[in-house]
Amino acid sequence: MTGLQIDSLDREKAQHWLRENLSCSDPVIAKLDQFVGLLLDEAERQNLVADATKPVFWTRHVIDSAQLLLHVPRETALQWVDLGSGAGLPGLVNAIIAPHHRFTLVERRPLRTDWLNRAVDRLDIKNVEVVSAPVSALPDQSFDVITARAFAPMPKLFAMAKRFASGKTLWILPKGKSAKQEMSAIPGWQGRFHVEPSVTDGESGIIVGSLQP
Structure with a gap:
């Protein structure tokens, strides 16, 4: 890292949160720690x-990603699609924490997909498929959960991703401080959506809901 070091207190608090709220074991915490190291090293190149x-990577990125798991059933095995996966946030973080779920990470940028594939290999993550293509190239199919972090505004996101959703598909969309504003962009959709507060920032929100059949 270029002089920017992880805040040890932030790391400690984040790991405590993971144990308390998502029952993360020591091996899972260790693998997340390895993921953080790999990502920060790669961040020197792209x-x-x-x-x-x-410095606050654990809260800003790990917990911000992991909190999405609070909105799905704990024990049910689900098929996730993460659109615009980029650095693997939230996709790789959640795949490490919840190995009984299956994750499809969609990313069109070759440098990013190369990083994702290398991380999956280095961390020996078995429940992830990386798709190196634009979202438009992904074949029609239904997923149980759709996530997208800092990917596209709501109208564009729905237009791109509604073909991956059934009436029961859960959309979990971290939207930061624009969550309530973006909610107003979807009044015409026959759906049920609400804003959940982010555990990492009281002013940020996560749009959660499902489209009606």
């Missing part, structure tokens, strides 16, 4: 995360 977020 722009994966903002420099300002690196």
Whole structure:
């Protein structure tokens, strides 16, 4: 890292949160720690995360990703699709924590998909498929969960991804401080959506809901 070091207190608090709220074991925490190290090393070669977020990486990126698991059934095995996976946030984080789920990570940028594939290999993650293609190239299919972090505004996102959703598909969309504003962009959809507060930032929100059949 270029002089920006992980805040040890942030790391400690984040790992405590993971144990308390998602029952993460020591091996899972260790694998997340390895993931963080690999990602920060790769961030020296390509722009994966903002420099300002690196010291608080555990809260800003790991917990921000992991909190999405609070909105799905704990024990049910689900098929996830993560659109615009980029650095593997939230896809790889959640795949490490919840190995009984299956994750399809869709990313069109070759440098990013190369990183994702290398991370999957280095971390020996068995429940992930990386798709190196634009979302438009992914074949029609239904997923149980659709996620997208900092990917596209709501109208565009729905237009691109509704073909992956059944009436029961759960959309979990971290939208930061624009969550309530973006909710107003979808009044015409026959759906049920609401904003959940983010555990990492009281001013940020996650749009959660499902389309009606």
